[in-house]
Amino acid sequence: MAVAAAVIRCRRLNIPRAFVISMMINAIQAAIGRSMDPLLTPPAGNSLHIKASSVDGVQIYTCSGGEWRFLSASASLVDSSNSSIFIGTYAYVYSPKHVSAIGTWSLNNSEGVIAESGHAASEVTGRVIAFRGNKFALPAFLAQASSHLFDGTASLVSYIQQIPSDGGVPPGSSSCRKGSRQVHIPFEADYWFWTQDRQPPSVPSELSAIGLMIEGFFGTGHVKYVFNGTSWQQKNITASMYDVPGGILVGRFFIESHADDAGGSFTWEVFNPNGWTVTAKSASPGVQVDGSSLPWRLFSVTSASFNESFLGPITQVQMISTRGGLPPTPMQAQAVVETWKIMLLQWSFKVCMKISDSECTIT
Template sequence: MFRHIILLCIVAVLSWSVVSAHVLVPPKGYSVGFTGTIRNGVQKYVCKHGYWIKTGSSADVISSDGSKLGTYRAVYDQNARTNTYYWNILNSAGGSHESGHAVSVIQASPLKSVRVSSSAIPEYLAIVKVRRGGGDTSQVTFVSLTGTRGGLPPRQALCTGYGSTSGVPFGGKFTFYTVDREPPQVPPSLTANGTFVQSVFCEGKISYRFTGGRWIRRGFSAKMSEVAGGSSLGQCGTVLKPDAYGSKVAFRFGSPNGFWLQGRQCTQPLKISSDGCPWQLLAITTSGGTESPMGRYKYVLIGATYGGEPPNLAARTEGMTWGSCFTAQAYLFAE
């Protein structure tokens, strides 16, 4: 049974930081799949109590050859102060044939937002949470909006009637990042001596406790899926009961090809992702269920991490706990 981590997950969104756009990229393990330029972009506002309040935005998305790639929509929840982003992408002939759908839909939530220009809306990096239709977006995990122009609210003096609305033109570029088919190159200490079989997407929390004046990692719990927002494959995380070799990290895959693995850290974790926790290589010590056609599973590399780091500030109280949200790719290797 996985250790239950009931902790508050705080995702820091740097809405007004003046940061260069290069930080709005996913970790190593993802590559640019395709891009699209905004056309007919409109940032929407409503006048309430003398202030312009953002409600969302809409736009057409144009491909590099000038044809329509799809549409974009954003919805702002004023109470929760959160954005939700939607893209309807027109599938290519191959994507339509493979998926059986003319359109693929992805819904994403923001990970990071930065104010690059004082005359434009913030840029952002978002992660896919929901997907429908398959096709050209089937492997898209991250989406960035960069190079924004315009979109700022009207002058406050124009907000004179409660409920009045305004649409402000804006532009920018979307970059859709897909998961790589092969594991990224890593330093020798993280290189698995085996045959790569598959990778799975992990999303969950890493738990920390403030002990002896520093944050100590205690364990993690995550859900596994084929891709971000995709079909569930099972769970992974730190278990209470180690196996005979002292291994306390387990991966449990559900039907139809159910199998489980348990392993332990075999090398020192390394910081690879600038915005993510250290990558680590696990040696599999026990396993069960359906075996890979390539042989018994031997290693799991937990890499392509985003998030999952402890706070930069010390806790006020000894023993305080912290749950840090993270995503990663688990790369499975056989003998």
């Protein structure tokens, strides 16, 4: 995601300021409260943008094979702090081909955005990446944006949380008989919309880069592990890079099969028309910020092509805000290896490119 500003003045982040930022994040998380289930919370580098509540929500179930099967859901959305403000709609239709899809949210645009974009609303579709619940309760979930339609409020959404309040549970299976009609079950839930920050989150001191952050991307892909008989060994890692989750494809990340002359093999490529490629090596050991995700890392650029801009060449890369990508734990591995010798694990990350100046003024 490009970072644009008319005037930018920067100095190297010192420890006291980093500590203050960390304390602010902790305070915000404490204020948010019940959403801070780590499984259902977006990675660092995303901020809560809109809180909406459902109105006239309904989930439709159909009787199939003696069980009630979820078919679709819909709701109007209002501002959670002022129910008189209508802000959009939610809709979902189940598809066996897209079982991870969780719905589409349409959010109204402001008058200024309508005039600029020509659309009264914009849309975001989400793919569920974390889930808590069972058939006896409306589930809580975290969805990652998978696509956007039209410019406006929803075009910047990176993650959506469903926080259930009441209802939505189908009747008991005993009422599902041949010839049963569809049932419409009211539900209430809050939807929290998050956007990707334009600046990276605070990082551990050993991952601090020297210079100005000039460009950031969201990546999602796979980590390849091979089981050697006793443990899982990471063999490769690939990802596609976007401006925001579900946004525009801008490049890719991969590991070169052969390192360059300076030992770099981690490669980021941004496509034309203003494309560039940088290859880098680890500048410090990875830091396990989230125990369920790949370590955050700092890289030093070792070779590049088309790496010049008015800001100067890219010299460092931070891979942060990771989610997922770890192999099974030792306890899980025994069961997994009976089925798979090779695993491809989904993961996501945010990458930030930095130039070398530790103190700068850009006009």
